[in-house]
Amino acid sequence: MNKTISHIVHLNVDSDPKFISEEMLSEIENLVINLDIIIKKKEIIKIKRINPSTLIGDGNLLKIDQDIKKKKINLLVVNNNLTPAQQKNLENRLKIKVTDRTGIILEVFARRAKSNEGKMQVQLAELIYRKSRLVRAWTHLERQRGGTTFIGGPGELQIELDRRLIQEKILNIKKRLRKVKRRRHLQRNLRKNNKFKTAALIGYTNAGKTLLFNKLTKKKQSSRSRLFETLDTKISRVYLGANKYIGLIDTVGFINNIPTSLIESFKATLEEVNKADILLNIVDVNDLNANQKIKVTKSILIDTGVEKNKISEMLTIYNKIDIKGLKSSYEYKKNYISALTGEGIADLKRILKNSLI
Numbered sequence: 001m002n003k004t005i006s007h008i009v010h011l012n013v014d015s016d017p018k019f020i021s022e023e024m025l026s027e028i029e030n031l032v033i034n035l036d037i038i039i040k041k042k043e044i045i046k047i048k049r050i051n052p053s054t055l056i057g058d059g060n061l062l063k064i065d066q067d068i069k070k071k072k073i074n075l076l077v078v079n080n081n082l083t084p085a086q087q088k089n090l091e092n093r094l095k096i097k098v099t100d101r102t103g104i105i106l107e108v109f110a111r112r113a114k115s116n117e118g119k120m121q122v123q124l125a126e127l128i129y130r131k132s133r134l135v136r137a138w139t140h141l142e143r144q145r146g147g148t149t150f151i152g153g154p155g156e157l158q159i160e161l162d163r164r165l166i167q168e169k170i171l172n173i174k175k176r177l178r179k180v181k182r183r184r185h186l187q188r189n190l191r192k193n194n195k196f197k198t199a200a201l202i203g204y205t206n207a208g209k210t211l212l213f214n215k216l217t218k219k220k221q222s223s224r225s226r227l228f229e230t231l232d233t234k235i236s237r238v239y240l241g242a243n244k245y246i247g248l249i250d251t252v253g254f255i256n257n258i259p260t261s262l263i264e265s266f267k268a269t270l271e272e273v274n275k276a277d278i279l280l281n282i283v284d285v286n287d288l289n290a291n292q293k294i295k296v297t298k299s300i301l302i303d304t305g306v307e308k309n310k311i312s313e314m315l316t317i318y319n320k321i322d323i324k325g326l327k328s329s330y331e332y333k334k335n336y337i338s339a340l341t342g343e344g345i346a347d348l349k350r351i352l353k354n355s356l357i
């Protein structure tokens with residue numbers, strides 16, 4: 001079977017918010033590797049102005065074209081968002097499949113989705129993406145492996161779904177998701193009757209939310225160094241001492257430039273977050289982009305309809321203090337923990353107890 005061999009480009013536009021480009025490149029690299037795609041070349045291209053028709057300017061495209069031929073590359077990944085026209089122009093020009101950041105993120109989500117609800121939400125996001133762009137879908141011979149429609153495999157067949165059909169499917173999934181929402185609502189009411197307060201772990205993907213959830217609840221949810229390991233929401237009790245409990249919620253992680261179709265579709269999952277009494281923003285303390293990621297997290301919360309005061313009262317928890325041996329510099333700081341070694345967890349429980357009860 002022919003492999004997908006890719007070239008990854010991250011465009012650093014002068015006017016971009018100041019995310020560190022190298023980190024952004026390694027983030028997309030990580031996602032692409034997770035899709036079993038070979039990376040033959042990766043580069044950061046600095047540009048002053050974007051080219052409206054292809055995003056990437058002529059000079060750079062020429063070089064990319066040469067590489068494609070030399071290295072037998074069959075997929076160009078652009079770590080920015082492309083308009084449908086730009087995507088089409090690039091494909092026509094380079095004669096290979098081109099995908100953007102949204103395409104890659106949707107594909108990763110599709111592979112990770114396990115529960116019915118997760119699958120429905122990802123499917124909805126894909127349909128919204130496809131409908132708004134009317135891009136041609138690439139049927140995937142690897143569908144059985146959980147892949148979907150955004151990256152071409154071998155022998156792929158290009159099809160275009162009728163817009164009406166897409167719309168029908170969208171309505172159908174939305175209806176099914178509304179049922180999930182009603183069920184959640186009932187469950188929440190039950191919890192309320194039990195006088196359970198809830199705290200939601202939120203934040204950038206890979207920050208350590210699930211490991212912390214496991215530590216606090218003694219559960220064994222899958223926590224791995226893979227972006228978007230968690231897609232479904234889980235809730236479990238945590239004992240805080242003195243006969244006090246809270247419900248702790250673990251949920252899907254966030255990412256910069258998250259596709260709007262995903263935010264739209266994950267509203268059922270994220271509702272749990274909206275209704276939580278307190279939000280804990282888990283941040284990897286070693287992350288060079290930590291501050292940018294905190295901003296991203298806040299803006300996604302706003303987009304998903306979380307109340308402003310809940311966001312301003314959100315607690316930021318710095319995780320992974322065990323890495324780099326910086327323990328002593330965090331020793332007396334509040335909100336600094338290691339979900340791995342358990343440092344700071346007792347303090348965190350105290351903070352939760354005080355703020356919730």
Ligand SMILES: Nc1nc2c(ncn2[C@@H]2O[C@H](COP(=O)(O)OP(=O)(O)OP(=O)(O)O)[C@@H](O)[C@H]2O)c(=O)[nH]1
Nearest residue numbers: 206207208209210211224225228229230253339340
């Ligand atoms: N060294 C160290 N590693 C940690 C710590 N917390 C989490 N990790 C690791 O970081 C990786 C990501 O952890 P997860 O718990 O899956 O992260 P997450 O925030 O749930 O990620 P998503 O589900 O993708 O949103 C895993 O490999 C964890 O073992 C920590 O305190 N110290």
Ligand SMILES: [Mg+2]
Nearest residue numbers: 209210229230
């Ligand atoms: Mg997780």
